[in-house]
Amino acid sequence: MNGAATREHIVEAADRLFYQRGYEHTSFADIAAAVGLSRGNFYYHFKSKDAILDAVIATRLAGTRHMLRQWENEHPTPSGRILRFVEIVLTNGPDIQQYGCPVGTLNTELAKLGHTMRGQARELFTLFRDWLREQFTELGHADQADELAMHVLAFSQGVAVLSHAFADEEFVRREVSRMRDWLSTYEK
Amino acid sequence: MNGAATREHIVEAADRLFYQRGYEHTSFADIAAAVGLSRGNFYYHFKSKDAILDAVIATRLAGTRHMLRQWENEHPTPSGRILRFVEIVLTNGPDIQQYGCPVGTLNTELAKLGHTMRGQARELFTLFRDWLREQFTELGHADQADELAMHVLAFSQGVAVLSHAFADEEFVRREVSRMRDWLSTYEK
DNA sequence: GGGACTCTAGGACGGTTGTCCTAGCACCGT
DNA sequence: ACGGTGCTAGGACAACCGTCCTAGAGTCCC
Numbered sequence: 174m175n176g177a178a179t180r181e182h183i184v185e186a187a188d189r190l191f192y193q194r195g196y197e198h199t200s201f202a203d204i205a206a207a208v209g210l211s212r213g214n215f216y217y218h219f220k221s222k223d224a225i226l227d228a229v230i231a232t233r234l235a236g237t238r239h240m241l242r243q244w245e246n247e248h249p250t251p252s253g254r255i256l257r258f259v260e261i262v263l264t265n266g267p268d269i270q271q272y273g274c275p276v277g278t279l280n281t282e283l284a285k286l287g288h289t290m291r292g293q294a295r296e297l298f299t300l301f302r303d304w305l306r307e308q309f310t311e312l313g314h315a316d317q318a319d320e321l322a323m324h325v326l327a328f329s330q331g332v333a334v335l336s337h338a339f340a341d342e343e344f345v346r347r348e349v350s351r352m353r354d355w356l357s358t359y360e361k
Numbered sequence: 362m363n364g365a366a367t368r369e370h371i372v373e374a375a376d377r378l379f380y381q382r383g384y385e386h387t388s389f390a391d392i393a394a395a396v397g398l399s400r401g402n403f404y405y406h407f408k409s410k411d412a413i414l415d416a417v418i419a420t421r422l423a424g425t426r427h428m429l430r431q432w433e434n435e436h437p438t439p440s441g442r443i444l445r446f447v448e449i450v451l452t453n454g455p456d457i458q459q460y461g462c463p464v465g466t467l468n469t470e471l472a473k474l475g476h477t478m479r480g481q482a483r484e485l486f487t488l489f490r491d492w493l494r495e496q497f498t499e500l501g502h503a504d505q506a507d508e509l510a511m512h513v514l515a516f517s518q519g520v521a522v523l524s525h526a527f528a529d530e531e532f533v534r535r536e537v538s539r540m541r542d543w544l545s546t547y548e549k
Numbered sequence: 550g551g552g553a554c555t556c557t558a559g560g561a562c563g564g565t566t567g568t569c570c571t572a573g574c575a576c577c578g579t
Numbered sequence: 580a581c582g583g584t585g586c587t588a589g590g591a592c593a594a595c596c597g598t599c600c601t602a603g604a605g606t607c608c609c
Contacts, residue, residue: 193473194473194474195385195470195473195474197383197385197386198385198473198474272472272473273469273472273473277522277526278469278473280522280525280526281461281466281469281522281525281526282383282470284460284461284525284526285381285382285383285386285460285461285466286382286383286386287382295526295527298523298526298527320532320535323523323529323532323535323536324536324539326519326523327516327519327520327522327523327536328515328519329519330518330519330522330523331514331515331516331517331518331519331520331522332515332519334465334468334469334515334518334519334522335486335511335514335515335518337468337469337472338465338468338469338472338483338486339483339486341511344508344511347508347511348511348512348515351512
């Protein structure tokens, strides 16, 4: 098999497992079993577990950038784009209910571990924060764009944590509706 | 030394360490070192790590119940009590910034581990949820009391996650102020 | 003084962790 | 046919994990 393809498979499996079970609770053996490789052979592709995490975060960053660019194409207005972000807790509802927010839970875990790669995980948040800020700026609220961006981000994290804890879909729907109303007061 | 006192010291140290480093990332050796006991001797007081977690959660539940009762004494009006809860992200600001919300992070971790004690950790959330619901009911919004309680809970979790990730105190202050305004629209 | 009870230290156990090493497979251009 | 390269399997490694066991302090009551 192609080496680059195997590497991609590893990152893919690690990404999923890190999200579902957490970084620390996922062992090399788990990833190896998921990909179908022998445990020891791993070090040909990645020289440490941190290196896999590094690749996983890089993949997520690239994927997020791609998604945001796609949202910009699909929704012409900034308020439509912000709403698209808000609704992520619905479109990804089942995953969030089972595993929480991939960005939030990773940040929380790495912070508690005192992990070196904490800063790069935070970059995932920053990506959304900057993008949301741009949308609010375009909406004509440049003066408080960052504050509003953080508010929307806080909404998504709060909903994700409680959806994860209580598995209550109706709650998520109500919060989104509440957010939609709030957002409409900021439209031009 | 008294055995009951030692047991209390263990729970105390475990409580702190579980909060600061996470449950899984805290080993018996860590707790033993913190209390000043030998590793093996632990099993005289607790027959398993889960048993310690059980005791820690029980302690937190009791402590939370005590705190809520105290808030009821200190604040005569339901809106004052709700505001007291909202301001917890300020009064516990430094801890939350460093380690996140003790309730939220524990729930998230135990859920990812698929831990048996997940249900008892959720009870910590339920305690606040029920208490907030009572306050909103007393405020004259019995019909949507639970929804409002969950909204306030979501606020606290969202703020905690982002405060933990970005260590931005000003953001917390702004969100609290925003919440104060929202709350005032529900006062009698 | 002697036995029972409470509490402790220290080490042994089997298993798992991340890491590393080596031997060998398949395929390549020459 | 052949040496080199890319990739793999399998096991060894030291360290750590949660768990368990035993021997012995210290203290109390009879």
